[in-house]
Amino acid sequence: MQPVIEHPWQLTPAEAAVLQNELRQRVERNDRLQAIRHVAGVDVGYEAGGRVTRAAAAVLAYPSLQLVETSVARCPTSFPYVPGLLAFRELPAVLAALARLKITPDLILCDGQGIAHPRRFGLASHLGVLLDVPTIGAAKTRLTGHHDEPPNVKGAWTPLLDDAETIGAVVRTRAGVKPVYVSIGHRVCLKTAIELTLACVTCYRLPETTRHAHHLASAKKDDA
DNA sequence: GCGACAG
DNA sequence: ATCTTGTCGC
Known part of the structure; x- marks a missing residue:
């Protein structure tokens, strides 16, 4: 899969924030999904003391969650x-890893925030807008917003609020584990984002397989 | 001025 | 994130 929007990446932090404020208008906060046959999970790691960024993508069939394809790409960290x-x-x-997939996923789960972001344009929203693909932000910790702790029951969730605005949900994917911060990435509403996150992450299949892709990349010096 | 701060 | 020692809670 290839981006439908291109822009420079070699920017100063101030320029990057300006670009976010322009692209944020392209984010769609309602469902615009086709039948989901494949879901991709993407995760990033670092090598060489942070000088190299490595992205791994794992494609699972949906709803069976069977692993059907993986890809890996490395870029100098810039x-x-x-x-x-x-x-x-x-x-x-991440874009380089996704470009190597033969299968075009119908949905991408990202390790980071969607609109639960100071400018409502986190990594998941950014990726969705560039690819024009539905995305969900599923982060391990909070970037911005306040919330109550969700009940310690699988499927329980509480709203993530910025003042009176709901910007995401704190979702308990399993009893006894830390909740995940779910937010709209692109082309999915919050309700759908929560449901699909539970469907894909409840038994940790997606992070598991993504880590597996990383392991493949570590074991082999070349790409997997 | 002092905290907070995805990965 | 990644690296890494000691400490706390169930």
Whole structure:
């Protein structure tokens, strides 16, 4: 799969924030989905003390969640970690990994926020807009917003609020585990994002297989 | 001015 | 994120 929108990545943090404010208008917060046959999970890791960014993608058939394809790509790390600008550090490698897939997924789950972001344009929204594909933000920790702790029951969730605005949900994928921060990425409403996250992440199949793709990449010096 | 801060 | 020692809670 290839982006439908291109833009430079070698930007200053100030320029990157300006670009986010322009692209944020393209985010669609309602469902615009076709039949889901394949779901991709993408995750990023670093090598060589952070000088190299490695992205791994895992495609699962839906709803069986059987692994059907993986890909890996490496890029020189060319942007610092700045809270709110993570996409400029990680998306170049993510796009390269996704470009190597033969299968075009109908949905992408991202390790990062969607609109639960200071400018409502986190990594998942950014990726969705560039590819014009439905995406969901599923982050392990909070970037912005306040919330109550969800009940310790599988499927329980509480709204993630920025003042009175609901920007996401804190979702308990399993009893006894830390909740995940779910937010709209692109072309899915929050309700759908929560449901699909539970369907794909409840038994940790997606993160598991994505990590597996990373392991393949680590074991082999070349790409998998 | 002082905290907070996806990965 | 990644690296890594010691500590806390179930």
